[in-house]
Amino acid sequence: MIRSVLASDLAWRLSRSPGAMLALAVLVTLLILSLFAPVFAPQNPFDLATLDLFSGLTPPVWREGGRAEYFLGTDEQGRDLWSAILYGMRISLAVGLVSVVLSMVVGVAIGLIAGTSGGWVDTVLMRVADAQLALPAILVALLIDGAARAVVDVAAQQSLAIPVLIFSIALSGWVQYARAVRAAAMVEMRRDYVSAARLLGLGRARLLIRHVMPNSIGAVFVLATVHVAAAVVTEATLSFLGVGMPPTVPSLGTLIRNGYDFLFSGEWWVSIFPGCALVLLVFAVNVLGDWLRDTLNPRLQ
Amino acid sequence: MLELEALSVTYPVGRRARLAALSDLSLKARAGQTLAIVGESGCGKSTAARAVAGLEEPSGGRVLLDNRPLAPAVERRSREERQAIQMVFQDPMSSLNPRRSILHTVAEPMLEMGLVRTLGQARPLVEAALAEVGLPGADLSRYPHQFSGGQRQRICIARALAGEPRLIIWDEPTSALDVSVQAQVLNLIQRLQRDRDLAYVFISHDLGVVDHVADEVAVMYLGRAVETGPARQIMRAPRHPYTRALLAAIPSLAATGSRARIGGEVPNPMAPPAGCPFHPRCPEVRPACRAALPELRPLTESRRVACLRAEDLYGEPTT
Amino acid sequence: MTPLLDIRDLSVSFRTRAGLVPTLDKVSLQLGRGEILGLVGESGAGKSLTGLALTGLLPPNAVVTAGSVRFDGQEVLGLSEAALRRIRGRRIGMVFQDPMTALDPLMRIGEQLVETIRHHLRLSRGAALDRAAELLDAVGIPAARQRLRSYPHEFSGGMRQRVVIALALAAEPELIVADEPTTALDVSVQAQVLELLRGLCRDRGTAILLVTHDMGVIAETADRLAVLYAGGVVEAGPVGPVLSEPGHPYARGLMRAIPQVGAARDSLVPIEGAMPRPGQWPGGCRFQPRCPLARAACGEPPPDVPLGSGHVARCQFAGVEEEPRHARA
Numbered sequence: 001m002i003r004s005v006l007a008s009d010l011a012w013r014l015s016r017s018p019g020a021m022l023a024l025a026v027l028v029t030l031l032i033l034s035l036f037a038p039v040f041a042p043q044n045p046f047d048l049a050t051l052d053l054f055s056g057l058t059p060p061v062w063r064e065g066g067r068a069e070y071f072l073g074t075d076e077q078g079r080d081l082w083s084a085i086l087y088g089m090r091i092s093l094a095v096g097l098v099s100v101v102l103s104m105v106v107g108v109a110i111g112l113i114a115g116t117s118g119g120w121v122d123t124v125l126m127r128v129a130d131a132q133l134a135l136p137a138i139l140v141a142l143l144i145d146g147a148a149r150a151v152v153d154v155a156a157q158q159s160l161a162i163p164v165l166i167f168s169i170a171l172s173g174w175v176q177y178a179r180a181v182r183a184a185a186m187v188e189m190r191r192d193y194v195s196a197a198r199l200l201g202l203g204r205a206r207l208l209i210r211h212v213m214p215n216s217i218g219a220v221f222v223l224a225t226v227h228v229a230a231a232v233v234t235e236a237t238l239s240f241l242g243v244g245m246p247p248t249v250p251s252l253g254t255l256i257r258n259g260y261d262f263l264f265s266g267e268w269w270v271s272i273f274p275g276c277a278l279v280l281l282v283f284a285v286n287v288l289g290d291w292l293r294d295t296l297n298p299r300l301q
Numbered sequence: 302m303l304e305l306e307a308l309s310v311t312y313p314v315g316r317r318a319r320l321a322a323l324s325d326l327s328l329k330a331r332a333g334q335t336l337a338i339v340g341e342s343g344c345g346k347s348t349a350a351r352a353v354a355g356l357e358e359p360s361g362g363r364v365l366l367d368n369r370p371l372a373p374a375v376e377r378r379s380r381e382e383r384q385a386i387q388m389v390f391q392d393p394m395s396s397l398n399p400r401r402s403i404l405h406t407v408a409e410p411m412l413e414m415g416l417v418r419t420l421g422q423a424r425p426l427v428e429a430a431l432a433e434v435g436l437p438g439a440d441l442s443r444y445p446h447q448f449s450g451g452q453r454q455r456i457c458i459a460r461a462l463a464g465e466p467r468l469i470i471w472d473e474p475t476s477a478l479d480v481s482v483q484a485q486v487l488n489l490i491q492r493l494q495r496d497r498d499l500a501y502v503f504i505s506h507d508l509g510v511v512d513h514v515a516d517e518v519a520v521m522y523l524g525r526a527v528e529t530g531p532a533r534q535i536m537r538a539p540r541h542p543y544t545r546a547l548l549a550a551i552p553s554l555a556a557t558g559s560r561a562r563i564g565g566e567v568p569n570p571m572a573p574p575a576g577c578p579f580h581p582r583c584p585e586v587r588p589a590c591r592a593a594l595p596e597l598r599p600l601t602e603s604r605r606v607a608c609l610r611a612e613d614l615y616g617e618p619t620t
Numbered sequence: 621m622t623p624l625l626d627i628r629d630l631s632v633s634f635r636t637r638a639g640l641v642p643t644l645d646k647v648s649l650q651l652g653r654g655e656i657l658g659l660v661g662e663s664g665a666g667k668s669l670t671g672l673a674l675t676g677l678l679p680p681n682a683v684v685t686a687g688s689v690r691f692d693g694q695e696v697l698g699l700s701e702a703a704l705r706r707i708r709g710r711r712i713g714m715v716f717q718d719p720m721t722a723l724d725p726l727m728r729i730g731e732q733l734v735e736t737i738r739h740h741l742r743l744s745r746g747a748a749l750d751r752a753a754e755l756l757d758a759v760g761i762p763a764a765r766q767r768l769r770s771y772p773h774e775f776s777g778g779m780r781q782r783v784v785i786a787l788a789l790a791a792e793p794e795l796i797v798a799d800e801p802t803t804a805l806d807v808s809v810q811a812q813v814l815e816l817l818r819g820l821c822r823d824r825g826t827a828i829l830l831v832t833h834d835m836g837v838i839a840e841t842a843d844r845l846a847v848l849y850a851g852g853v854v855e856a857g858p859v860g861p862v863l864s865e866p867g868h869p870y871a872r873g874l875m876r877a878i879p880q881v882g883a884a885r886d887s888l889v890p891i892e893g894a895m896p897r898p899g900q901w902p903g904g905c906r907f908q909p910r911c912p913l914a915r916a917a918c919g920e921p922p923p924d925v926p927l928g929s930g931h932v933a934r935c936q937f938a939g940v941e942e943e944p945r946h947a948r949a
Contacts, residue, residue, distance in 0.1 A: 012637065192396030195356050196460065198375055200413040201383045214400045341806035449894045450663075479662035479833065484877035484890035506807065509879040513888060536881055550807040551881060552814070552836030554863055566776045566809050 013295050023287035030281055034089040041083035042069060046249065052078040057267050073269045075258055081269065084255055085277045091251040092278070095162065096231035099169035100224050106170070107177025108217060112208050114178065115185030115216070126182070129175045137172035137234050138241075144168045145243040158246055165244050169231050176227075177220055184216035222296055225289035229282045236278055252278045302500050303330040303353070303386075303468055307362035310348050320571055322348040324524045325362065327597075330468065330517075333494065335501040337515035337532065339508060339547075341567055345524040346504045350470045353502060354388050366468075384414050387466040391473035393453035397445040403456055404441035407431065410464035430459040435489060451482035458489065468500040475510060487513060508551055512536050520544045523570055523578040526597055530604030540606045540615065543579045577608070585610055622693055624794055624827050625651040625674065630687035632669055632678065634898065643898040644669055645851045646687065653794065654825040656818070658842030658859070660832055662895050665848040667831045671797045673697075674829075675712055676704040692794065710740045713788030717800040719780035722787065723772040729756075729783050730768030733790060740791035755786040760816055778809035785816065792824070799831040814841045835878055839863055844930070847871050850895055850906040857931030867925065867933030870907045905935065913937045 014020055033040050043050055059065050060073040072081040114125040141164075148164050188194060189212065197211050232252075238244035239253025240260075247254055252274050259271025310323040323345040330336040338346040351357040353364050355375030364371045366385060372378045387410070390396040397406060407430055408423035410416075417423045424441065431439050434455040445453055454474060461469055474490065475483040491514060494501060505511050511518060515532035520541065528541040539545045546563040565582040568574055574581050576591040583590065589609055597607040608614075632644040644666045651657045661667045672678050674689045674696060689696040691707065699707075708714070716722055724732055733752035737743060743751065749768070756764035759782040772780060781801060788796055798817065802810040818841055820826050830842055838845050839859060846856040847868065855868040866872045873891040893910040896902065902909055904919040911918065917936060925938035 192390035192392060193398040195351075195354075195390065196388065196396055196457075197398075197409070198356060199354060199383065199386070199388055200410050200464065201375065201378070201380065202413065211398050211401075215398065341808065451894055479895070480835070480874055481662065481877050481891040482894060484879070484888045485892070487879065488888055488890055507879070508807075508881050509883075512881045512883070513879040513885060546808060548881060550811045552811070552834070552840040554835055554839045554875065554878065554880065563808055564812065566778050567806065 010295070014291075017291060019287060020291035023284045023291070026280060026284040027288060030089065030277075030284065031093070034086055034093060037083075037086040037090050041080070041086045043080040043083040045079045045084040045087050054078065057262070057270070059267070060269050060273075072273050073267075075255075075270045076262065076267075081255075081273050084250060085252070085274055088250050088252045088255050088274060089277055089281065091245060091249065092232050092235055092253070092281075093228075095165055095169070095235045095245075095251065096228045099166045099231050099235075100173065100227045102166065102170035103173030103227070104177050104220060104224055107174035108181050108213070108220060110174065111178035111181025112185050112213060112216065115182035116189055116204075116208060116212060122182075125178070129178055132172070132175050135172070137169060138237060140172055141165070141168035141234070141238050142241075142243060144171075145238075158248075161244070161246055161249075165235060165238060168238075169234050172234075173227055173231065176223055180219045180223060181216050184219060185212050188212050188215045218296065222289065222293045225292055226286060229285035229289065232278070232285075233282055252281075302332050302367060303502070304328070304365040304368075305349070305353065305362070306365065308349065308352055308359050308364065309361035310345075310352050310357055311360045314571065318571065321524050321573075322570070323352065323359075326519075326521075326526055327362075328517075328519055328526070328529065330500045330502055332467065332500045333498045334516040335494065335503050335514050336517045336519070337503040337505060337511045338519045338521060339505055339511050340521035341506060341547075343523070343567055343570055344521040346506075346521055347472055348524075349521075350388070350472045350502060350504045354386060354470055356388075380414065384464050385467045386470065387461040387464055387468075388470040388472065389454075389457050389461050389474045392477050393450060393457050394445065396457050397453060399445055402442050402444055403427075403431070403439065403448075406445075406456065407459050407463050410460060414464045416463075416465065427459075427463070430463050431456070433462065433493075434459045435485070449482075450478055451485060454478060454486055455489070458486075458493070462493070462497075466499070468502065470502045470504070472504045473506070474503075476505070476507065483510075490514065508536070508548060520547070523567065523573050525578065525607065526605075527579065527607045528605070529597070530601075534604060538615070540600060540604065540611045541579075541608050542583050542585050542610075542614070545615070546582075546584075585614055622690075623650040624653045624655075624692055625649070625829070626688075626690040627670070627674065628688050628690075630670070630673060630689060631685045632666075632673060633683050633685050635681045635683060636899075638899065640683065640685070641899040642685070642901070643682070643851055644673070647848070647851075647853055649829075649846055649853070649856075651795070651827050651829060653827050654821055655844065656821055656828045656830055656842045658830045658832065658838035658845035659848060660835060660838050660845055661848030662833060664895060664897060666851040667833075667848050668799055670848070671799050671829060671831050675708050675714060675797060676701070677708075709736070709793075710791040711793050711795065713791070713793035713796040715781070715784050715788050715796060715798040715801045717803050719777070719784045719804070720772065722784045723780065725772050728769055728771055729775075733768070733787060736787055736790040751790075752786075755789055756783070758789070758820075759783070759786045760812070761786075776809075778805055778813060781805060781813055782816065785813075785820075789820070789824075789826075793826065795827045795829065796820075797829045797831070800833070801830070802837060803832070803834070810837070811840075817841060835863070835874065847874075850901055851898060852906065853934065854907065855931075855933045857927070858929060861927070861929060861931045865927075867927050867931065867938035868907075868935045869911050869913050869937070871933070873910075873912075907935075 057076055058067055058070045058074040070080050074080055110125055114122045144164055144167065148160055152160055194211055197207055235244060235251060236253030239251050240257045245251040245254045247258065255274035256271050263271050305326050305328045308323060308326045311319040311321050314320045326349055328336060338349055340346050348357060352359045355373065355378055358373045366382060371382055375383060404427055407427045408420055411423045411426055417426060427441060436452060436455050475486050478486060487510065493499060503514055518532045518535045519526045519529040522543050528535060528544050535544060539548060563582050576593055577595050580586045580590040595607045595609050597605045600606045600611055627647060627649040629646045629648055630644055631642065631646055633640040633642045647670055649657065659667045659670060673684065676696065676699065684697055730752055733755060734748045737748040737751050752768055753764045756767060761767055761779060761782055775783060802813050805813060814837060817828055821828055832838060842859050844858050845862055846853045849870050855862060855866060855871045866875055876889040877891055879888060891910055896906060905922045908914040908918040922934050922936055924932050924934050926932050927938060
């Protein structure tokens with residue numbers, strides 16, 4: 001009941017904000033396109049057998065030499081860019097979402113423990129968080145990637161690329177969730193319903209999960225929206241630097257990196273179109289995240 | 302049934318200092334009776350309530366239930382001990398989890414205390430508990446924000462009853478309510494006591510409310526009891542100058558015009574005055590009051606007063 | 621003589637998703653110079669809203685739909701923000717429940733007083749400082765001169781409220797709107813602050829609109845009172861007659877619902893139910909769903925029945941003895 005009330009109220013407010021409506025429409029379109037990429041893409045860009053090397057570096061359809069089956073042109077291997085972008089966005093979004101969920105779970109758990117324990121536990125956890133914050137995500141990813149390369153043999157590196165990428169992005173994100181949840185949990189712990197639950201002898205775990213957590217994680221979802229955009233950008237950056245997704249499983253970042261070599265030799269489309277897709281995706285998510293934050297923050301109303 | 306023995310609570314303030322929120326409180330509560338603890342803000346009345354409930358760990362003294370000492374923290378008390386004592390808080394909004402329906406809220410004590418095993422078994426009991434507190438036929442799937450302040454406090458009372466306690470601690474249960482609703486809830490509280498022979502510890506700053514519900518009263522000032530005894534006697538013939546001052550300060554509906562009042566305010570509890578804590582505001586102060594802390598001593602068989610001048614002020618003590 | 625404050629048929633609605641929701645309905649109040657008018661009601665009855673309307677401080681989603689507010693003969697509703705500012709603070713002072721919200725925690729109270737005084741009156745810094753000390757002295761703060769250098773947190777709750785009253789007095793206003801000025805204070809301190817307000821009224825001829833939920837505070841302090849219920853005045857008149865012989869069933873119910881020291885133990889008779897919120901008002905008399913006297917005729921808007929010496933109750937059965945309904949807890 002409360003959820004449907006909240007949902008209808010959110011929908012009502014959304015209908016009064018054209019910017020947020022547009023962002024939502026763009027995002028939903030992109031999500032559907034990438035989720036059902038096999039349906040919308042004429043080609044499977046990962047299947048090397050379908051690639052035609054002779055069609056390499058075909059320009060977009062509206063330019064001289066463009067061909068109708070390659071709407072946005074192709075890259076140097078003859079990969080259809082439109083298909084590559086759809087599949088690449090799928091990977092970018094998957095890496096972004098999974099790493100955000102991971103950092104959210106870790107951050108919420110640490111924040112709850114810190115906020116409800118107090119004392120030295122709280123101090124130690126928050127110092128760790130401070131230390132973590134001093135290391136930028138890119139640096140952490142480069143370090144982990146370097147370490148992984150040194151330890152693991154070449155064959156395993158390919159299969160480890162995605163987990164390493166997700167882990168290093170998640171590692172830099174949990175601090176903000178932990179801080180937000182810790183602050184909220186400290187407020188909730190002082191409320192009398194927590195005292196009432198303690199009087200029943202509820203164990204600490206059940207007290208936290210049943211009573212404190214549901215009332216402390218509101219801010220987390222807003223944070224997460226904005227973080228998905230940030231994670232997609234981080235993933236693209238890492239892939240662009242060559243420590244992210246391998247060229248055989250290209251994400252948006254890998255595609256931009258691939259095209260970079262041709263950017264100044266006239267074949268600009270190989271880099272620019274994946275770049276546009278990335279900007280559109282991140283922009284839509286950010287606009288929506290900002291709107292959510294403003295709408296759900298009672299202090300701004 | 303319940304006994305507080307020299308109960309003390311201190312809080313750390315900063316690195317070194319400790320604040321004595323409650324000092325040497327000794328009281329008794331009996332089944333079917335109400336022990337009221339009254340005083341102004343910062344007198345330690347809520348701290349006393351929370352220490353009895355086990356939400357606050359005392360730094361000294363102990364709480365006895367049926368002559369057996371209770372563990373200081375509620376988490377270390379046995380299920381029977383936890384079941385015996387429930388509490389109702391001042392702000393009904395803050396004492397209900399906003400994200401749990403009233404079915405879950407009221408059923409929780411029944412499940413925790415092992416009175417029922419499933420939510421389905423609890424449902425008819427929850428309905429009965431809500432009917433008993435004056436919310437018959439309430440929609441169990443609704444959430445706290447869908448109820449008015451008075452209804453929310455009734456839900457809190459239903460939750461407190463759900464575990465079938467023998468003692469309920471009421472921490473200012475009607476101060477957040479409007480006058481017309483306050484009377485409804487006060488009458489409900491009294492009816493429940495009669496029906497179930499419950500022992501009450503009733504915390505309040507409102508002497509009018511206390512006079513309505515209390516059998517025994519403890520008046521507190523700066524963490525110490527200054528006067529204890531039967532409610533009727535204390536409200537009609539107070540022996541401590543502070544109790545008198547409190548009674549005189551209540552705005553009366555009948556009379557207009559000025560009455561005897563005390564000046565000043567409650568001192569900073571971090572730096573309580575030497576001697577009797579009330580002496581800087583006391584109209585009857587003598588040099589001896591500044592020298593030593595007056596102990597809470599028996600005046601008659603049932604009354605105790607912490608004032609050096611208890612005998613020579615205000616005529617002969619009545620019994 | 622025209623009253624200092626004359627509110628006639630003031631109606632205020634709130635803009636919401638469901639459209640305009642009436643929240644104040646035809647409230648009329650008069651307040652003379654040097655008089656204390658108590659405005660009493662439960663939370664949500666509209667008492668604070670009335671205070672805000674006459675100082676032009678209504679929330680942005682509130683609309684005045686009808687009525688007039690005249691202050692010293694001048695219409696206040698519809699005045700420009702600049703014109704309102706000339707009245708607010710200078711001719712109408714304000715005291716709110718929580719003294720901390722009215723004080724800047726980072727500023728010495730002397731500076732706050734001097735700033736306010738110089739904003740309203742053309743005085744030199746030195747003269748303003750003298751006046752600040754006088755004001756603190758007038759509200760009963762000992763060693764006023766030295767205390768000017770203190771910060772708000774160095775004062776106790778009661779002393780802070782005195783400082784707020786001194787701030788409200790800075791420009792010698794003709795009217796003070798005091799919204800629950802003693803609710804956050806302990807009983808013993810509450811009595812001191814009420815006595816201060818009464819003294820101001822007596823010595824300076826300041827009129828006070830005392831907004832509170834506490835009948836006891838009104839009984840102690842006010843000359844006249846108005847009882848608000850669900851956005852309307854249901855009873856008004858001199859404090860003595862209204863409290864001793866309330867005419868409206870709601871006012872009568874309230875008097876029996878207040879626990880008093882020394883009263884018989886089973887004497888508490890609650891009013892059943894709760895006050896309807898704005899948007900859920902019944903037609904006709906808005907008290908009728910809870911009223912022991914309710915009849916079919918109560919579906920019509922109730923008349924104002926005069927009960928002598930300015931005492932008025934908005935109920936067709938005003939003054940009629942009721943048959944007590946059986947009390948149910």
